[in-house]
Amino acid sequence: MTGKGISVVIVDDSAVVRQVLSKRLADSPGIEVLGCASDPIFAMNLMNRAWPDVVVLDIEMPRMDGITFLKKIMATRPTPVIICSTLSQRGARATMDALAAGAAGVVPKPSTGLKQFMADDSGDIVAAVRAAAAGKVARLNRAGTAPAAAAPRPAAVAPPVVSAGRIIAIGTSTGGTQALETVLTALPRDSPGIVIVQHMPEKFTAAFAERMDVLSAIEVREAADGDLVADGLALVAPGGRHMQVLSDGARFRVKVSDGPPVNRHRPSVDVLFRSVAKVAGRHALGVIMTGMGDDGARGLLEMRTAGALTVAQDEATCVVHGMPKEAVRLGAVDREVPLTAIAEVIRTHG
Structure with missing residues (x-):
């Protein structure tokens, strides 16, 4: 961490999100926003000059998607990453991929009413950043891939065993x-x-x-x-x-x-x-x-x-x-x- 506390880089292609999150985090004691980037290419240039303690990352962005960037971070210099993802079924599934790739947590954002939502619920992002900075990040041991699926369950021929015993x-x-x-x-x-x-x-x-x-x-x-x-x-x-x-x-x-x-x-x-x-x-x-x-x-x-x-x-x-x-x-x-x-x-x- 820097002398000012937890250092953060925000990566999101929405100028509104960058503005709201930057202000909320910068106004929180012990958190310093090193900078914001509209896509991972700009973010990597910024991070190579001053590597943050935590990255707040969108998933859908131009030039490089967030999950690809997350895997790159975890493979080269593991760093806590908070995913800021859209509250949608598509966004939820992508977020699961990000969590499987090593993201430390997720903070939702809606597809509409973004500025008001982020202002009202911005305490969640502060808590998530603090938790991520306090946590542990291990280098991916699966090269960012999901584990093999379990053997398929046999077709059900009887209802599940229902018991109050355990x-x-x-x-x-x-x-x-x-x-x-x-x-x-x-x-x-x-x-x-x-x-x-x-x-x-x-x-x-x-x-x-x-x-x-x-x-x-x-x-x-x-x-x-x-x-x-x-x-x-x-x-x-x-x-x-x-x-x-x-x-x-x-x-x-x-x-x-x-x-x-x-x-x-x-x-x-x-x-x-x-x-x-x-x-x-x-x-x-x-x-x-x-x-x-x-x-x-x-x-x-x-x-x-x-x-x-x-x-x-x-x-x-x-x-x-x-x-x-x-x-x-x-x-x-x-x-x-x-x-x-x-x-x-x-x-x-x-």
């Missing part, structure tokens, strides 16, 4: 998309039912779930209100909505609903964990993973108090250790394990 609740934020990929792709088809809150904007969670479904042996989908929790199925809370688990006789169902943000988030990990504590108790496993802030720490404590096994991702493998650290501080964690051990804990939970 339930896995996972909460994560910054760095969570990559961490969840590591966990979900390592699970066998008969894994216990999983419910997940990943802090992510509306529309992006569906694209994320679709990508994980292709890569994983288990089924992964964005949750809908009333979905049953079933073995071999992971339900991801929709962006912009809370998810809770409710008891339905010998089964569990999810409730997807609106409501005010909790700990600045919707969906909130605390909302999910507290609901699991109430209905599942000792039959549940709670996992808190990489992320900034403290969302999920108190809910995990409630799960542990109710008899659930609780696990936190260890500091060494977190992009940002904030959420697990707060859970440990509160006494909410039974075990701290590295990212690569979490799938095994899930497999053996009985």
